[in-house]
Amino acid sequence: MAMDGKISIDAAKCTDCGLCAQVCFLNYEKGEDGKVRPKEGLLCCAACGHCAAVCPVGAITHPLLPAGACEPLHEADRPTYEQYMGFLRMRRSRREFKDQPVPREAIAKLLAAANQAPNGLNRHNVHYTVITDRAVLRELSSRVLAGTGKLMALLRNPLGKAFFRFFKPAVYHELQFFLPLMDQLASLKSRDLVCYDAPCAILVHTAEGDLCGPEDAVYAAANIQYAAEALGLGTCVIGFITNPVNADKGLKALVRLPDGHKVHTSLVVGYPQFRYLRAAAKAAPKADYI
Numbered sequence: 001m002a003m004d005g006k007i008s009i010d011a012a013k014c015t016d017c018g019l020c021a022q023v024c025f026l027n028y029e030k031g032e033d034g035k036v037r038p039k040e041g042l043l044c045c046a047a048c049g050h051c052a053a054v055c056p057v058g059a060i061t062h063p064l065l066p067a068g069a070c071e072p073l074h075e076a077d078r079p080t081y082e083q084y085m086g087f088l089r090m091r092r093s094r095r096e097f098k099d100q101p102v103p104r105e106a107i108a109k110l111l112a113a114a115n116q117a118p119n120g121l122n123r124h125n126v127h128y129t130v131i132t133d134r135a136v137l138r139e140l141s142s143r144v145l146a147g148t149g150k151l152m153a154l155l156r157n158p159l160g161k162a163f164f165r166f167f168k169p170a171v172y173h174e175l176q177f178f179l180p181l182m183d184q185l186a187s188l189k190s191r192d193l194v195c196y197d198a199p200c201a202i203l204v205h206t207a208e209g210d211l212c213g214p215e216d217a218v219y220a221a222a223n224i225q226y227a228a229e230a231l232g233l234g235t236c237v238i239g240f241i242t243n244p245v246n247a248d249k250g251l252k253a254l255v256r257l258p259d260g261h262k263v264h265t266s267l268v269v270g271y272p273q274f275r276y277l278r279a280a281a282k283a284a285p286k287a288d289y290i
């Protein structure tokens with residue numbers, strides 16, 4: 001990361017404990033005199049803040065870390081495993097929302113939580129498109145549904161079917177799963193089957209070709225989901241939105257996706273209509289231990 005200015009260590013505070021050099025051997029060193037100092041010429045700084053965060057005496061001034069950027073942590077905030085699992089179990093996909101907007105402050109809190117997620121090279125490349133305009137949400141749902149209907153019709157057409165089977169066998173196989181589901185959904189015309197009449201959708205995207213983009217986006221979105229749960233909001237990942245937006249210029253324009261960006265995951269957010277009293281049953285994790 002480009003940087004003006006130098007890292008400095010306040011000699012009056014520093015105890016030469018060496019922790020900063022341990023977490024960042026690229027940019028700090030312990031000299032033969034036992035003194036810890038920043039290396040000459042910054043080799044590679046991701047502005048991760050580990051050095052300032054680990055220093056027990058606050059001796060480090062770093063040009064990429066403004067004063068107050070690294071707030072103190074409190075051990076009391078660490079949940080037990082049981083508390084954490086209890087909280088994880090509370091999240092479920094919500095598809096029934098109150099007719100109540102999500103306040104801007106709550107959205108800001110969701111994005112602040114997203115911002116805490118791990119991200120490739122700490123570049124913070126993830127962008128969020130937050131849609132709260134009901135007309136846009138309705139239009140998004142109806143166009144996605146219409147597009148999905150067309151795709152399903154194509155899959156039923158013998159020529160279309162042959163095309164997919166031959167040229168896109170993996171997609172063909174996946175879509176077979178959706179055909180009966182789509183038939184059932186088509187009969188439920190009165191409901192918004194894409195955004196579930198949610199008052200807010202968040203599309204999580206990065207520049208197309210960003211190698212870490214898909215993972216960055218999904219980690220960020222997961223944080224949004226759990227922060228929403230903590231705020232009494234509910235969320236649902238809407239895979240039905242993601243690919244159609246990427247594939248359709250009209251939808252990109254509708255959601256004002258920046259040029260060259262790709263949506264990696266999409267969520268709807270709103271106040272759930274009711275509480276779930278029991279956890280969802282989950283299949284056992286499929287894991288190999290090597």
Ligand SMILES: Cc1cc2nc3c(=O)[nH]c(=O)nc-3n(C[C@H](O)[C@H](O)[C@H](O)COP(=O)(O)O)c2cc1C
Pocket residue numbers: 091092093094095236237238239240241280
């Ligand atoms: C990649 C992905 C795409 C999804 N797409 C949709 C969707 O389009 N519509 C929907 O209602 N739920 C969607 N979901 C939600 C899943 O159906 C849900 O997470 C799953 O059934 C487990 O339920 P839970 O989230 O309540 O634990 C999606 C989830 C993921 C991870």
Ligand code: SF4
Pocket residue numbers: 023024027044045046047048049050051052062
């Ligand atoms: S911010 Fe991170 S990468 Fe930069 S000097 Fe500190 S520990 Fe090293």
Ligand code: SF4
Pocket residue numbers: 009013014015016017018019020021036054055056057058059060
């Ligand atoms: S972590 Fe702080 S006290 Fe320890 S060597 Fe580095 S600057 Fe000095």
